[in-house]
Amino acid sequence: MEGFGGCDVADLEGFRALTVAGLVLDNRLRDRFAGMGDDRKVLSGAMTVDLVPGRVVMFARVECDPSEIEHWTEVLESEIEQMAMEGVLESEIAGPRKAIDVMLSNGIDRTVFWSARLARLGML
Numbered sequence: 001m002e003g004f005g006g007c008d009v010a011d012l013e014g015f016r017a018l019t020v021a022g023l024v025l026d027n028r029l030r031d032r033f034a035g036m037g038d039d040r041k042v043l044s045g046a047m048t049v050d051l052v053p054g055r056v057v058m059f060a061r062v063e064c065d066p067s068e069i070e071h072w073t074e075v076l077e078s079e080i081e082q083m084a085m086e087g088v089l090e091s092e093i094a095g096p097r098k099a100i101d102v103m104l105s106n107g108i109d110r111t112v113f114w115s116a117r118l119a120r121l122g123m124l
Contacts, residue, residue, distance in 0.1 A: 006057040009048060018046035018058050023096035024088050025060055028079055040064065 007014030022045035029042045044060040060080060062072040 006052065006055045009054050009056055011056070015046055015056050018056060019100070020093060020096045021083065021088055022046055022058060022060075023099055024092045025079065025083060027092065027095055028083065029060070029062070029076075032075070032079060 007018065009015075025044040026042050029044070030039075033040055033042070041063040042061065044058070046056050046058055048056055060076045062076060064072045
């Protein structure tokens with residue numbers, strides 16, 4: 001897992017931007033991995049952590065064996081650096097927008113939505 005960026009918890013616009021950037025990063029990483037003939041799982045997004053109270057931080061995670069951590073950390077850092085330099089293209093936002101719309105339509109305001117996601121925290 002690689003952490004980067006961040007904003008204050010109260011910065012709703014920053015949180016939204018980090019959320020969309022995480023979805024875009026996932027898509028970029030999947031495309032990059034597919035080009036390498038690899039279909040490993042990735043998960044990027046924005047979250048709060050106790051190490052930096054009051055802040056939302058961006059993270060990226062690639063599923064790999066412990067012996068491969070250094071290699072995949074370099075791949076993540078490379079993609080994150082490229083995104084920081086290029087920004088997010090308008091064409092890359094359509095997919096994340098649709099994903100967010102699906103989340104909202106699936107009942108983001110319902111307890112079952114969040115309980116399913118909280119149950120996954122132990123797997124990270």
